[in-house]
Amino acid sequence: MKLTVDRISKHYGKKQALTGVSFEMENGVYGLLGPNGAGKSSLIRILAGVMEASEGEILVNGVNRRKREREYRMKLGYLPQSLDFYPEFTGLDYLRYIAALKGLKGAAAERKITELAEQVRLTGDLHRKCVHYSGGMKRRLGIAQSLLNDPEVVILDEPTAGLDPYERIKFRNLISLISRDRTVLLSTHIVSDIESIAKETVMIKAGMVGNMQSNQSFIKDMENKVWLYRMPVDELVEYQNDHLISHVLPAGDGMEVRIVSEDKPFPDAIQAAPTLEDAYLYEFHSGEGSLR
Amino acid sequence: MRLFQYELKKLFINRNRIILLAVLFILYMLVAWVSAKGVFELSGAEGKKATSLYTNLIAEHSGKLDQEQLVRSQNIRDAAIAKFGAGEGLMVRINRDPELKFHVQYAGFGKKVNDYWNGPAEQSKDDIKGIYPLRDKLKELEAAGQTNHFEYRKYSSRLDAELSIGEPVFENTVFWNFFFIRFDGFMIVFLLLLVLTYFISPLFTQEVRTEMDSIVLSTVKGRREIVTAKLLSAGLTAAVVTIVYLAASFAGTWLGYGDMSGFGAPLRSLEGFESSLLPLSIGGAALLGTLWLIFSAVLFSLALAYISSKLKSQSAAFGIGMVILLAGSMSNYFSSEIKKLIWPVVDFNFGSLAMVNVIFGQPKAYNWFGLPLSYRIAACVVGFVLALAAVLFTYAAQRKRSVA
Numbered sequence: 001m002k003l004t005v006d007r008i009s010k011h012y013g014k015k016q017a018l019t020g021v022s023f024e025m026e027n028g029v030y031g032l033l034g035p036n037g038a039g040k041s042s043l044i045r046i047l048a049g050v051m052e053a054s055e056g057e058i059l060v061n062g063v064n065r066r067k068r069e070r071e072y073r074m075k076l077g078y079l080p081q082s083l084d085f086y087p088e089f090t091g092l093d094y095l096r097y098i099a100a101l102k103g104l105k106g107a108a109a110e111r112k113i114t115e116l117a118e119q120v121r122l123t124g125d126l127h128r129k130c131v132h133y134s135g136g137m138k139r140r141l142g143i144a145q146s147l148l149n150d151p152e153v154v155i156l157d158e159p160t161a162g163l164d165p166y167e168r169i170k171f172r173n174l175i176s177l178i179s180r181d182r183t184v185l186l187s188t189h190i191v192s193d194i195e196s197i198a199k200e201t202v203m204i205k206a207g208m209v210g211n212m213q214s215n216q217s218f219i220k221d222m223e224n225k226v227w228l229y230r231m232p233v234d235e236l237v238e239y240q241n242d243h244l245i246s247h248v249l250p251a252g253d254g255m256e257v258r259i260v261s262e263d264k265p266f267p268d269a270i271q272a273a274p275t276l277e278d279a280y281l282y283e284f285h286s287g288e289g290s291l292r
Numbered sequence: 293m294r295l296f297q298y299e300l301k302k303l304f305i306n307r308n309r310i311i312l313l314a315v316l317f318i319l320y321m322l323v324a325w326v327s328a329k330g331v332f333e334l335s336g337a338e339g340k341k342a343t344s345l346y347t348n349l350i351a352e353h354s355g356k357l358d359q360e361q362l363v364r365s366q367n368i369r370d371a372a373i374a375k376f377g378a379g380e381g382l383m384v385r386i387n388r389d390p391e392l393k394f395h396v397q398y399a400g401f402g403k404k405v406n407d408y409w410n411g412p413a414e415q416s417k418d419d420i421k422g423i424y425p426l427r428d429k430l431k432e433l434e435a436a437g438q439t440n441h442f443e444y445r446k447y448s449s450r451l452d453a454e455l456s457i458g459e460p461v462f463e464n465t466v467f468w469n470f471f472f473i474r475f476d477g478f479m480i481v482f483l484l485l486l487v488l489t490y491f492i493s494p495l496f497t498q499e500v501r502t503e504m505d506s507i508v509l510s511t512v513k514g515r516r517e518i519v520t521a522k523l524l525s526a527g528l529t530a531a532v533v534t535i536v537y538l539a540a541s542f543a544g545t546w547l548g549y550g551d552m553s554g555f556g557a558p559l560r561s562l563e564g565f566e567s568s569l570l571p572l573s574i575g576g577a578a579l580l581g582t583l584w585l586i587f588s589a590v591l592f593s594l595a596l597a598y599i600s601s602k603l604k605s606q607s608a609a610f611g612i613g614m615v616i617l618l619a620g621s622m623s624n625y626f627s628s629e630i631k632k633l634i635w636p637v638v639d640f641n642f643g644s645l646a647m648v649n650v651i652f653g654q655p656k657a658y659n660w661f662g663l664p665l666s667y668r669i670a671a672c673v674v675g676f677v678l679a680l681a682a683v684l685f686t687y688a689a690q691r692k693r694s695v696a
Contacts, residue, residue, distance in 0.1 A: 012696070045506065045695055050505070052694055073511060074512050076510060078507060082503045084503050084504070085502060093301070097298040098511070099294075101508060101518065102512060103513055
C-alpha cells in the first residue's frame with residue numbers, strides 16, 4: 001500500500017502544530033524523528049484517522065483516504081504513545097476485544113491471537129489481568145493488538161518509550177520482523193531505534209518536515225561536520241555551553257569530545273565518521289540545520 | 293455481539309460491579325423490609341398480633357361499601373379524634389391500635405366512594421371529578437353547543453372510564469401499598485437513577501481515562517458499531533439494575549409484611565392510584581409499573597450515554613447526569629405559576645418520567661389539537677422521542693470524536 005501525505009497542516013486555535021507536511025511511504029520501516037513537541041503525535045494521529053487535519057489530505061494508493069475510509073481502517077494497525085488497559089480485562093480479553101473492533105470473527109480471530117501472542121512472547125500471560133503487566137509486556141501487547149488485522153500500514157507512536165535497553169532491542173527486532181511486507185511508520189525521539197531499523201527517515205521540527213531520505217543519506221550530509229578533539233575538563237565546561245557536543249569520553253587527564261560543527265573547531269581537531277545521532281543533533285540543535 | 297459482550301464486561305459484568313450490585317440488593321431489601329415491617333409501632337409478638345387482627349378485619353369487610361359498617365367506623369373515628377385530636381395524637385393511636393386503624397381506614401374508604409360519585413369536597417373548575425359533577429358538566433357543555441370542544445371530549449372520556457372502572461371496593465392492599473412506595477419519585481431518583489448515573493457515566497469516558505480512545509477510533513468498528521454495543525450495554529445495565537431494585541424491594545416487602553393479598557384487587561384500591569383511569573388490577577399495575585420503570589431507566593441510561601460521549605472524565609459525566617436528574621425533580625417543587633411556564637420540564641424530566649404513580653395514577657390529559665391526550669400516552673411518546681434523540685446524538689458524537 002502506498003501512503004502519501006500531501007500538504008497536511010494542523011492548527012489548534014492559533015497554535016500551528018503542522019505546516020504543509022508531505023512525504024510518501026511504501027513497504028518497510030520509516031522513521032519519523034523529532035524532539036518532543038515537534039508535531040510527531042499530531043501527524044501520527046492524523047495518519048491513524050483519530051484526528052482531522054486542518055488542511056491537506058492523505059492518499060491511499062493515490063486516492064483520498066476519505067473515499068476509502070473503511071478499507072483504510074481495515075488495513076491499519078496503530079499503537080498510540082500512551083496506552084493503558086481496562087482493569088477488568090485479561091490480555092486475552094483485550095486482544096479479543098480489539099479483534100472484534102477490527103472486524104475479526106471466530107476461529108480466524110482466535111488463530112491470529114494465538115499466533116501473535118507467541119510472536120510477542122505473551123502466551124503464558126494471556127490469562128492475567130493486563131493492568132498487572134510490566135511496561136515491556138504492555139508494549140508487546142500493544143504491538144500485538146496493532147497487528148491483529150494483518151495490517152498493511154502500521155503506525156507506532158514512540159513505541160519504545162519507557163522500556164529498558166533489553167526490552168527496547170527486543171521490541172526493535174520485533175518491528176523489523178513485522179515490516180517485511182508492510183509499511184511501518186515509527187515515530188520516536190530515540191535516534192538509535194530508527195538508526196537500527198528504518199529504511200528511510202523524515203525529520204520533523206516545529207511542525208515542518210524535510211524530505212524522506214535514507215539514514216545513509218542523512219549521515220552522508222554530515223560528512224566533514226563531525227570532529228574529535230581532546231580538551232581539559234575546565235575548558236569543556238565552558239565550551240559545551242555554545243557548541244554542539246554529541247559525545248564526551250574521559251581520555252587521560254582530559255576529555256575526548258565529539259563536536260558537531262560546520263567548521264573545524266580547533267586546528268588539531270580530527271575528522272570523525274558521522275552517525276544519525278550527529279545528524280539529529282545538527283538538524284535540531286545547531287540553529288544551522290535546515291530541514292531538507 | 294462480541295463487542296457487546298466486552299462492553300458489558302467493562303460496564304457491568306465484572307467483579308467490582310457485581311459486588312456493588314449485591315450490596316445494593318441487600319440495601320434495597322433492607323429499606324423495603326424496614327418500611328413494610330412497621331405496619332404498627334409494636335414489636336415482637338404484640339406487633340404480629342396487631343397486624344394479624346388488622347388483616348382479619350380488612351378481610352372480613354372487603355368488597356363494596358357497607359353503609360352500616362361505614363357509620364360504625366365513622367363514629368369510632370370521630371370519637372378518637374375528639375379524644376386524641378386529628379393530628380399526631382390520632383396517628384400515634386392508629387399505629388398502636390389495629391381496630392382503630394381499620395375504622396379510620398374504612399371511614400376513608402367511605403369518603404373515596406362518596407368522591408367517586410360526587411367528586412372531592414373542593415372541586416377544581418378545570419379538573420372536574422366525580423360521576424355526578426361530570427354528568428352535570430357534560431350537560432352544561434352540551435347545552436352550550438360545545439360537544440366538539442376539547443373540554444367536552446376530555447370529560448366525556450373520563451366519565452366513560454370512571455363508569456367502566458366502577459365504584460371503589462375495600463381490599464387488603466397493605467403489601468402492595470408498601471411495594472408501590474418503591475415507585476415513588478424520591479425513592480426512584482435517589483435509590484435507582486443516581487445509582488444508574490454512577491454505573492453508566494464511564495461508558496465513553498473510560499476510553500479517555502485508559503487512553504484507548506486512539507485505538508478504538510482507528511479501527512473499522514470504532515465509530516458506529518461500538519456505539520451500538522455501548523448503547524445496548526447501557527440499556528441492559530439499566531434494565532438489570534432496575535430489576536435488582538424492584539426484586540430486592542419486593543423481597544424486602546415480603547419479608548416485612550408477608551401477606552400478598554390484593555393482587556387481583558382493582559388498581560384504585562391502591563394508595564396514590566385512587567384517581568387512576570387504568571382498568572387494571574393491582575397485579576397488572578405492578579407488572580406495568582415494572583415495565584415502565586425499566587423503560588424509563590433505559591431511557592435515562594441512553595441520555596447518560598450521550599453525556600458520557602461528550603465528556604472526558606467520569607466524574608464530570610456523573611456530576612452532569614446528577615444535576616440534570618435533580619434539577620428536573622426539583623422543578624416539581626416550584627410555585628404553580630412557574631410550573632405553568634415550564635410545564636414540559638416539570639412533566640417530562642427524567643425523574644417525572646420514572647414516577648409510575650404520577651403517570652398512571654392521575655387522570656391528567658393534555659389538549660392535543662382539541663383531542664384529550666392522556667399523560668401516560670404523552671409520557672410514552674416523549675420518552676421514545678428523547679431516547680431516539682439520545683441515540684442519534686451519541687452516534688453523531690462518536691463519528692465526530694477525535695483525540696487531541
